[in-house]
Amino acid sequence: MSDNRTPLGFTPNEMMTIAASRALKNDDVCFVGIGAPSAACNVARLTHAPDITLIYESGTIGTAPDVLPLSIGDGELCETAVTTVAVPEMFRYWLQGGRISIGFLGAAQLDKFGNINTTVIGDYFHPKTRLPGGGGAPEIATSSQQVYITMAQSKRGMVEKIDFFTSFGHGEGGDHRKRLGIDTAGPTLLITDLAVWKPDPVSKEFTVVSLHPGVTRQQVQETCGWVVKFAEVLDETPAPSELELKTLRDLQARTKAAHEGTGKGKAA
Amino acid sequence: MVKFLPLKQAVAENLNNGDSVAFEGFTHLIPTAAAHEAIRQGFRDLTLIRMTPDLIYDQMIGMGMAKKIVFSYVGNPGVGLLRRARDAIENGFPRPIEVEEHSHAGMANAYEAGAAGLPCAVFRGYRGAGLAEVNPNIRSVTCPFTGEVLAAVPSIRPDVSFIHAQKADRKGNVLVEGIIGIQKEAVLAAKRAVVTVEEVVDTFDDLHPNLTVLPRWTIAAISVVPGGSHPSYAHGYYARDNAAYLEWDEIAADREKFQAWMKANVIEKGADDFAARVEHLRKAA
Numbered sequence: 001m002s003d004n005r006t007p008l009g010f011t012p013n014e015m016m017t018i019a020a021s022r023a024l025k026n027d028d029v030c031f032v033g034i035g036a037p038s039a040a041c042n043v044a045r046l047t048h049a050p051d052i053t054l055i056y057e058s059g060t061i062g063t064a065p066d067v068l069p070l071s072i073g074d075g076e077l078c079e080t081a082v083t084t085v086a087v088p089e090m091f092r093y094w095l096q097g098g099r100i101s102i103g104f105l106g107a108a109q110l111d112k113f114g115n116i117n118t119t120v121i122g123d124y125f126h127p128k129t130r131l132p133g134g135g136g137a138p139e140i141a142t143s144s145q146q147v148y149i150t151m152a153q154s155k156r157g158m159v160e161k162i163d164f165f166t167s168f169g170h171g172e173g174g175d176h177r178k179r180l181g182i183d184t185a186g187p188t189l190l191i192t193d194l195a196v197w198k199p200d201p202v203s204k205e206f207t208v209v210s211l212h213p214g215v216t217r218q219q220v221q222e223t224c225g226w227v228v229k230f231a232e233v234l235d236e237t238p239a240p241s242e243l244e245l246k247t248l249r250d251l252q253a254r255t256k257a258a259h260e261g262t263g264k265g266k267a268a
Numbered sequence: 269m270v271k272f273l274p275l276k277q278a279v280a281e282n283l284n285n286g287d288s289v290a291f292e293g294f295t296h297l298i299p300t301a302a303a304h305e306a307i308r309q310g311f312r313d314l315t316l317i318r319m320t321p322d323l324i325y326d327q328m329i330g331m332g333m334a335k336k337i338v339f340s341y342v343g344n345p346g347v348g349l350l351r352r353a354r355d356a357i358e359n360g361f362p363r364p365i366e367v368e369e370h371s372h373a374g375m376a377n378a379y380e381a382g383a384a385g386l387p388c389a390v391f392r393g394y395r396g397a398g399l400a401e402v403n404p405n406i407r408s409v410t411c412p413f414t415g416e417v418l419a420a421v422p423s424i425r426p427d428v429s430f431i432h433a434q435k436a437d438r439k440g441n442v443l444v445e446g447i448i449g450i451q452k453e454a455v456l457a458a459k460r461a462v463v464t465v466e467e468v469v470d471t472f473d474d475l476h477p478n479l480t481v482l483p484r485w486t487i488a489a490i491s492v493v494p495g496g497s498h499p500s501y502a503h504g505y506y507a508r509d510n511a512a513y514l515e516w517d518e519i520a521a522d523r524e525k526f527q528a529w530m531k532a533n534v535i536e537k538g539a540d541d542f543a544a545r546v547e548h549l550r551k552a553a
Contacts (some may be wrong), residue, residue, distance in 0.1 A: 034346065057372060058294055058447045070346035070510050073295025075501055078447050086480075087294055087319070087450045088376040095375070096392050119369075124402045130354045132343030135320075138397040139373040168396025181417065182395050259510045 004243075008214055010240050012193035013152065015212045017043060017248055020104075020191040029053040031095065031140050034072050036150045039103035039192075039251070042068060055094065055147045059085045059138040068255040070135045091136070095143045103144030105137055107151045109162045112205045112226045114149060114169025114187030116141070117162040124164055127214045134166045141167035146185045152193045153223035160226045170204035194220050196237055200229070210235040237262045270440035270484040273448025275464065275539040278489035279305040282460050288315035290458065291324055294347050299432040299476050300324055301496035302464050304534045307428075317426055317463070319375045319450060320345065322377060323516050326352040327534065329365060331524050336366035338424070340375040347513050351520035361523070369403055374421050379450050381423035382457025393419040407416055429458035432497040433482075434504060436465045437472045440484035446503025448480050460488040464496040466505050472514040495542035498549075506546040 010018075019042035020056050024030060024227055025051040032041045034056075045052050045064065053062045058073035062082030078084045085094070094100065106130055109117035118137065122128030139146055145167070167223055169187045170176055187206075190197035196210040207229045208220060213236060221228045239246075271454030273281070283289060283306055291306075293298045303324035315336040316325050322345055328334055342353050356365040370378070377389035390409055394400040400419075409420045431451040432442045442463050444451050455461040463482070472481065494505075499512035519529045 047448065058296070059447065060447065070508070070513070071295045073345070073447050073449070074508060075296070078296075078503060084447055086452065087372070087449050088380040088453060091373040091376045092380075092391065101496055119398065124398070127358055130342070130349070130357045132349060133341050133369060134371050134397070134399065135341035135343075136372040136417070138371040138399065139393050142395045143392065165398035166394060171396055177396070246374050 008239065010245055012212065014240060014245065014248055016150060016152065016191055017239065018244045019196055019212065019237050020148065021047065021244070023189055024049050024052055024102065024242060028101045029055065029099060030104055031055050031057070031100045031136075033103075033105045033137070033140070034069070035106045037106055037148075038068055039248070040150060041104060042251060043248050045242065046251065047244055055090075055100065057087070057090060059087055059090045059153040061085060061094065065246055066254060067258040070259055083173065087248065091139060095136075095139055098143065098145070100140070100144040101146065103139060103140035103147045105147060105149050107149055108157065109150065110151060110158050110190075111160065111162045111169075112198050113171060113173045114147070114190065114199065114204075114206060115162055115165055115171065116149070116167040116169065117164045119164040119166045121163055132261055137167040141169065141186070142182050142184060144184060146189075147187045148189045148191070150191045151185055152219070154225060155225045158224045158226065170199060173204045174202070178203075194223065203231060207231055208234065210237045212237045213239045270487045272440065272468075273489045273491055274277055275301060275305050275491040276461050277307075278491045279309060280511045282360045282426070282428050282488055283309075283311055283327070283486065285498070286312075286313045288317060288421055289464050290317040290424070290426040290429040290454050292318060292429060292450050292454040293500060294320060294447060294498065296447040296449060296500060297320075297432045297444065297451065298324060298497050298500035299324065299430045299464055300498055300500065301493040302430040302432070302462060302491075303328060304537070305539060307333065307530070307534050312534060317424060319372055321350065321353065323513070325521055326350040326516070329353050329356050329364070330520065331530065332362040334365055335363075336368065337478070338368040338370070340372045344513055344517060346510070347517050348550055351517070352526060355523070368405060369399055370406070370421065371399065373398065374406065374419070378421050378424040379453035379457050382425045383449050383453040386423050388420050388422050390418050390420050424457055426454070428456040428462065429454040430462050430464070431455060432464045432493075434451050434466050434502060436468050436490050438468060438470055440487065440490055442482040442484075442487060442490065443472065443475065444480045444482070452480055452482065455482055455486055460493070461486060462489045463487050464491045464493040466494050466496070466502055468492055474485070487526055491539070493539045493542055495544070495546035496539070498542055498545045506549040509546075509549055
């Protein structure tokens with residue numbers, strides 16, 4: 001694969017999406033968050049996991065979009081789904097009922113125990129920035145059997161202390177989930193543009209287990225707001241294969257063409 | 269019994285100052301035309317309820333119509349933030365606004381409880397979530413059989429709900445299909461429901477028996493407004509106008525630009541203008 005955008009032939013974001021896609025299995029039932037998770041889930045479906053069940057919170061179950069949806073309720077999600085259910089049914093039967101193996105979330109702010117904030121920057125009642133809020137995430141985080149998180153690293157995004165607990169990860173670490181009566185595993189995987197992280201089995205603090213090709217420990221630390229722990233044996237993430245890169249780039253090109261082609265200058 | 273009315277009259281007869289009102293639609297079939305008519309009629313002190321307040325609530329909040337907003341995701345779907353809603357929450361502009369925030373699961377359960385005639389909804393939710401600490405309407409109950417502590421929220425029972433749907437038959441029964449979201453629950457939970465539709469057909473005799481049909485006696489008024497959910501989409505009729513959502517981000521970022529846009533595209537326009545807005549999106553549907 002020749003590519004002149006980076007010396008490695010792929011960008012950090014491409015590596016992140018592809019590494020995230022590899023974590024998904026053919027028999028997973030995945031509740032898909034919009035943005036980075038959506039790209040990863042569809043690359044998985046288009047490569048090694050053709051029978052994966054992708055579910056979006058609009059009620060579309062077993063969807064197979066040709067382009068990435070701009071919103072969680074795009075028409076193509078419904079047209080390609082096995083079935084489309086009402087939103088209360090989505091949350092009651094399918095999520096709360098324990099049918100979801102992987103909840104795949106993005107994050108505006110994340111701490112080392114996998115707690116996520118997408119609600120406010122600053123104080124809740126006097127916010128510096130009002131973000132969109134949790135949507136489906138608070139219950140995705142506690143009712144899915146496991147949670148995967150993907151986000152690009154930055155000191156603003158990966159912080160020692162989040163401003164608001166939108167979605168509960170491992171709380172203060174250890175057995176905090178269990179103490180709150182949450183019996184699902186919570187965040188078991190974090191994939192960034194630089195590394196793959198897994199929670200320490202006891203403390204539940206996210207620990208780097210694999211660096212992406214060409215990435216140094218120092219780079220991971222410099223883009224993270226807490227003191228990073230590294231596994232004793234540190235792997236290197238396998239570089240994207242030609243098929244993975246082509247699949248992702250084709251998907252993004254189709255998506256760009258589709259979303260630009262819907263008209264301009266009309267009243268909303 | 270349901271009445272077929274021009275949208276102006278349907279809104280005037282069913283919405284009042286101070287009402288709690290839901291304009292529902294989960295990304296699909298958003299009742300934009302009805303919301304714009306409410307804006308033109310200048311209602312005040314509304315409690316706006318919606319899982320995903322998007323452009324239409326940004327517009328109503330920006331016009332100073334809302335005293336309170338009840339929601340679970342206050343974003344521009346697929347684009348980012350809602351800048352008029354932010355201005356109200358962060359700066360009290362054009363007026364301070366009360367916020368009652370839930371998760372989607374909380375809102376969906378609360379609508380369902382409203383439709384079911386229950387005072388509250390019970391579900392497994394909000395565990396470890398910060399919302400439970402800032403919203404006094406998020407409480408808990410203990411299961412009398414197992415002892416499990418579950419979340420409880422009050423049911424949602426709007427004074428009036430507005431939805432957009434694909435079609436009505438001549439009797440006034442309404443079909444909703446595709447991503448059906450929370451529309452059925454919003455109608456059945458409300459004291460009054462107003463539906464805008466793409467078209468009216470003679471009968472529903474050839475429909476699949478399990479489709480979502482709202483019987484005519486659950487609805488107060490129906491208005492025929494082709495294109496009435498633009499810039500969202502109507503499954504089988506026209507596609508989502510993604511460009512309009514992207515443009516809204518710029519329009520809503522500036523108070524004056526917002527006012528100028530509202531004057532030109534809402535205040536000085538009417539329900540009949542919607543059909544032309546979706547013309548270029550019909551082939552793509």
